[in-house]
Amino acid sequence: MNTVTLGVAGRAEMSKRFAAAMRGQAQGQFISFATPELLFQTLTQLRWNILKVMTGAGALSIREVARRVERDVKRVHEDVSALLKAGVFERTAEGGVIFPYDAIHVDFTLQAQAA
Template sequence: MDESGIIKREIRVTRGALEQAATEVASAWKAAEAGQDVEATDHLYFEDWSALCAVLTPKRFELLRHLRRAPAASIRALSRELGRDVKRVHEDVVALEEIGLVDRDQSGRLSMKFDEISSTIRFAA
């Protein structure tokens, strides 16, 4: 959440994404061990554009927008609301849960907490 109260997630598309993420984690770890305050970050890294597009498809984007407006009681309910096949919606929810864009509570209720998802695409290393 930023200072305006908006809950954000940043997607970074860059060569060496795994190394960059590991560097950020290592730096935060060292700072915490040294007793320094560590600012939380919420970045999601992809190695290239095609990797991002494979995960954030148009149907998944539609699913995220729908959940942001109206959380769903279950995958079955969400599939009815979207007019889509239950199996495909389940696959999409699982993929989006794995990267932290969809939340599922203990009762199976689905939601998307982010107000904004921004992306940075680096063309030069």
């Protein structure tokens, strides 16, 4: 199964993963956001619904994505564009979009803030 981990990772964590990868240690697939706020701003409920129908579906046209989530094509196009810009989706040579993963793991830690 081709799984991607969506999570929050700062520069230090990303540098650590990069260094480990350069040493030949497999790191898996990650899509990282700098802050939890950025993750939630990017992955709204409507975009999460799009992500769910795209997982494991192969390349789809935006019109087909809109049909599957039962939403207006224009609004889905706006959401897909935002996900493309964030690096979550990829554009195909034929003009469609793809989320090349079969599963999603979401990983981040919320810590208590000092008073």
